[in-house]
Amino acid sequence: MIDRRSALKLALSSAAAFATSPGFAQTAKPRTRIVFLGTKGGPRIGVGASNPANLVVVNDTPFVIDCGMGVSRxxxxxxxxxxxxxxxxxxxxHSDHNLEYGNLFYNAxxxxxxxxIHSFGPNGIEAMTKTYWELNKFDVETRIADEGRPDPRPLLVAKDITEDGVVLQTPDVKVTAFRTPHPPIVDNFAYKFETPxxxxxxxxxxxxxxxxxxFAKGADVLVHECLYLPAVDRxxxxxxxxxxxxxxLLESHTTTEDVGRIAAAADVKVLVMSHFVPGDDPLVTDDNWTEDVKKNYSGRIIxxxxxxxxxLPV
Ligand SMILES: [Zn+2]
Ligand SMILES: [Zn+2]
Structure with missing residues (x-):
């Protein structure tokens, strides 16, 4: 039998040992989070939502997905x-996904x-990176010489993705690319991030x-683009x-009803709707975005x- 005071002492000492053990420090990593940086589909700039961009932060490491105009801000x-x-x-x-790619790096x-910074994208990102340095040669070389900054060019390491599969594996995350049609664009990839x-x-x-x-089967979160037909008609x-x-729009995007079909078939825990087309129609409510999704998907919708x-975890 152990009295209350001894029990308390024991609990405190074991708690202290737990808190200082290396194992505890390792499990105290910050939770993975997703931030929806820009949710408006399409290249037009408005005063409302910013153009497409997302962020995943895993163990304090930020991964940016798409660089629509405004991503740096x-x-x-x-x-x-x-x-x-x-x-x-x-x-x-498409420019609503890459227009600020070079400038995001420049701003960094x-x-x-x-x-x-390592960048990945469909065929063309290596060429785009090279061309970016030609476009900005004067400013970059002036600042290197005049302000003593390091040469940025070797710091942006671009890689074209040409086929489906794992494109990045770190101790914290595995990223897999999956080609999906977006007519007339063929080189177009969905990405899966597997995190702890x-x-x-x-x-x-x-x-x-x-x-x-x-591809998304059993994912915790699916962030899917969406098209709302009545607003497209307007x-x-x-x-x-x-x-x-x-x-x-109809050939290259997914209607809200079909987004529900995908989320249901993939059996995801949470469906996040983003990349709204149209993205700035004040008549479209959140309920409008979800009403047809719910015909097919009964999970959590954001x-x-x-x-x-x-x-995460959700
Ligand atoms: Zn787009
Ligand atoms: Zn597009």
Missing amino acids: QLVSAGVPIPSVKYIFISHH WVAGLSTP DGTVVFSSDTAYNPKLAE LVIKTKNGATLKKH VAKDLMELK
Whole structure:
């Protein structure tokens, strides 16, 4: 029999031993989090939501997925120092996903970057990186000579992705690319991040693709693009190239009803809707975005907003 005072002493001493053991320190890593930096689909700039970009932070290492216009500012707003970014993933070479790719790196450099950033994207990202340095040669070389900054060019290490499969494996995360159709674009990749706290899949822009559900099967979180048909009809009436635009949107994106089909087939714990098309119609409510999804998917749905954060495990 052990009295209360001894029991308390024992509990305190074992708690202290636990707190100072190396094992405890290792398990006290920060939780993985996802931040939706920019949620508006398409290249047009508005005063509302920012253009497409997402962030995954695993064990304090930031991974940026897509670099729509505004991504640097959104990282600052999210409290993430730009030079702390270690990896950039571009899903495809539509400008709403890559327009600020070079400039994000540049902004990291002028904020004191001293370690490499590795970038991955479909065919063309290596060429785009090279061309970026030609475009900005004058400024970069002036600042190296005049301000004593390190040469940034060797610090941006770009890699073209040409086929499906694992593109990055670190002690904390495995990233897998999966080609998905986004007509007329063929070189377009969804990404799966497997982290110690769970798995998240980013759909990229995509036509309705049941194979994407297989790729995302059992993921904790699926971040999927979406198209709301009634608002698209309103949009095309206002647009000169309305008929062509509507044809493009329907062939290359996924309607909300089909997003529900994908989430259900993939059996994900949480569906995050983002990359809204149209992304700035004030008449579309959160309920509008989810109503047709719910016909097919009964899990948890989040309608993403800029700078909203989701922690894993969910
Ligand atoms: Zn897009
Ligand atoms: Zn696109």
